[in-house]
Amino acid sequence: MERILFGDNQFFGVNHVSDEKSRAQMMKFKEDKTILRTIDIAREEGVNTFMCTTHDRIGNICDLIRQEPDKYKGFNIYPCMPYAHKYANAVTELGIVGTLKQYVPGNFFGSLFKGGIAFVSKDYMAMMELLIDAEMKMFKGINTPVIFIQNVLTDLIMGLGMKDVLKEYHEYIIKKHNAEPAYITMNMPMLLDMLESVGIKNPIICSSINIDGFRMSGGKELYEHTLKTREVRGVAMQVLSGGATPVKQALEYVCGLPKIESILFGASSKGNIHETVSLIKQFDAQKQPV
Amino acid sequence: MVRVALIGAGKMGISHLAILGAHPDVKVVGVADTSKIVTDVLEKYASFECFSDYKKMLDKTNPEAVFVAAPTKFHGTIVKELLEKGIHVFVEKPFCLNVNEGAELVQLARLKGAVNQVGYHNKFIGTFEEAKKIISSGALGDIQHFVGEAYGPVVVRKKQETWRSKPEEGGGCLLDYASHVIDLVNYLVAPIDKVHGALLKSIYSGNVEDAVYALVETNNKLSGVLSVNWSDETYRKMSTTVTVIGDKGKIIVDATEMKIYFKEDKCPQPYTKGWNVKHINDFAEEVAFYLRGEEYSAQVDYFIKAIEGKVPNNKNTFETAWQTDSVIDKIKNNKK
Numbered sequence: 001m002e003r004i005l006f007g008d009n010q011f012f013g014v015n016h017v018s019d020e021k022s023r024a025q026m027m028k029f030k031e032d033k034t035i036l037r038t039i040d041i042a043r044e045e046g047v048n049t050f051m052c053t054t055h056d057r058i059g060n061i062c063d064l065i066r067q068e069p070d071k072y073k074g075f076n077i078y079p080c081m082p083y084a085h086k087y088a089n090a091v092t093e094l095g096i097v098g099t100l101k102q103y104v105p106g107n108f109f110g111s112l113f114k115g116g117i118a119f120v121s122k123d124y125m126a127m128m129e130l131l132i133d134a135e136m137k138m139f140k141g142i143n144t145p146v147i148f149i150q151n152v153l154t155d156l157i158m159g160l161g162m163k164d165v166l167k168e169y170h171e172y173i174i175k176k177h178n179a180e181p182a183y184i185t186m187n188m189p190m191l192l193d194m195l196e197s198v199g200i201k202n203p204i205i206c207s208s209i210n211i212d213g214f215r216m217s218g219g220k221e222l223y224e225h226t227l228k229t230r231e232v233r234g235v236a237m238q239v240l241s242g243g244a245t246p247v248k249q250a251l252e253y254v255c256g257l258p259k260i261e262s263i264l265f266g267a268s269s270k271g272n273i274h275e276t277v278s279l280i281k282q283f284d285a286q287k288q289p290v
Numbered sequence: 291m292v293r294v295a296l297i298g299a300g301k302m303g304i305s306h307l308a309i310l311g312a313h314p315d316v317k318v319v320g321v322a323d324t325s326k327i328v329t330d331v332l333e334k335y336a337s338f339e340c341f342s343d344y345k346k347m348l349d350k351t352n353p354e355a356v357f358v359a360a361p362t363k364f365h366g367t368i369v370k371e372l373l374e375k376g377i378h379v380f381v382e383k384p385f386c387l388n389v390n391e392g393a394e395l396v397q398l399a400r401l402k403g404a405v406n407q408v409g410y411h412n413k414f415i416g417t418f419e420e421a422k423k424i425i426s427s428g429a430l431g432d433i434q435h436f437v438g439e440a441y442g443p444v445v446v447r448k449k450q451e452t453w454r455s456k457p458e459e460g461g462g463c464l465l466d467y468a469s470h471v472i473d474l475v476n477y478l479v480a481p482i483d484k485v486h487g488a489l490l491k492s493i494y495s496g497n498v499e500d501a502v503y504a505l506v507e508t509n510n511k512l513s514g515v516l517s518v519n520w521s522d523e524t525y526r527k528m529s530t531t532v533t534v535i536g537d538k539g540k541i542i543v544d545a546t547e548m549k550i551y552f553k554e555d556k557c558p559q560p561y562t563k564g565w566n567v568k569h570i571n572d573f574a575e576e577v578a579f580y581l582r583g584e585e586y587s588a589q590v591d592y593f594i595k596a597i598e599g600k601v602p603n604n605k606n607t608f609e610t611a612w613q614t615d616s617v618i619d620k621i622k623n624n625k626k
Contacts, residue, residue, distance in 0.1 A: 023524070
């Protein structure tokens, strides 16, 4: 994975510390071209990987990228699935069965229901696989070497203790999509335990990691200890913890941690993108043995 | 270990179940839901013991506490049955469709000494808790007026019918969305006891309202406006805001941000005269397991701790949720 990953929250009005700011961002990024222009600014700074949710509008961005294959040669997208609000709103409206009927492709689901055929374990996994394939469709022809599950789903599966589902997901991403399976979570140490328990070694895990300990469930010390003592390929997100600490100090902390392979950040302006990238490079350079 | 069971594994039920599943002091002894596919998946992959009939589950698993996340119309009957068995109850909001039924349950819970809590999770959000402290301290001076608002994209086009589109089953923006706003105002300002006028408007739904606008008054004579609309797609998800204006300052608070204006230098530390802006990361308390906001984990944890006797049973009790139900009832009776 690249050291710096460019995120997409700012494009879709996802802001964990201000509803007001999130609405302003939605206005700013109304046009798909404005999003792509910002991605280009990050590319000019040498950030060649875009980590994004499978939001409908990402499909439009992918269309634009496919139109210019030379320009985006070597550009990577790390999809994070699913865009949970799509399904959550559907469950509110249609119920769980109604949502599955709406989103599982083809008449797979309908036919299962019609005959009152008993569900066997294989069917649910086939359903999950169809949903993954449906979410991946928009990225056709684009490099997607790492595929993440969104934290709300990872953590739901974990809380319910459905380890085998994680294992099946892991194997399916490798087998069918020829990519590295990865996980976003708000409970990194707990997830690492669960993944190891089903034989998944040294997994890619993206989680909140910041100097303020914001959204580091189980505590900052436990996270630091986990990174120091265990095998994990860490991706740090929410590194600025919503702006509570000055940028420089916040990035210095994250750059100094072991096992953090990548740092994910999102920004809307050229100035902020440049500042973040330069600081990470600067702190990384200081770490290099002379 | 507290032995807990769940009745109703829909969206909120599953969310509670995951949080309970990860809680170190909880053993989930059973899950009841009428949907075969839900219980089937849970049994197969999550190894919870599942039941299609909650009565059978109660007999067989003998839980100390039960989370009720079944459709609202069933709350009254189920909660009564649980309390009569001496079981502690956490029930989703809104509490009951019928205020008399709710009042009876408040009494019954008291009589049985059962720990009782309702899922108004906003009270576990750091920004609202801070706002409560400031308002209670009197730092805003004499309060003149308040505005409670919530907007979100639940019903943004005409669509197929579910229980949420049936008023008799607890559907509609008043019960689903406005209940949160009413409950917050009751908590932050004072209990609302008069409704001077209310508009319940259908926008896309055929049978229920999609928006609620009401002019209300609290029991200490403060005036306020409620403005709630679940058909506003300019919001990515539900956003709830309370504004309170006093003669010494003003506060605007939502789940992520708190903006306070103080007229004078004399104001609580660390705030200063003029505008002060604080964010959720200034207040959020760490939780052991995070699923979808600290508040969802914190409310479950609080209920479990209340059963263990570690905290008082004083947050989101049946009684305060019943007060919210009463305001809902008054709005229904005053609608134009």
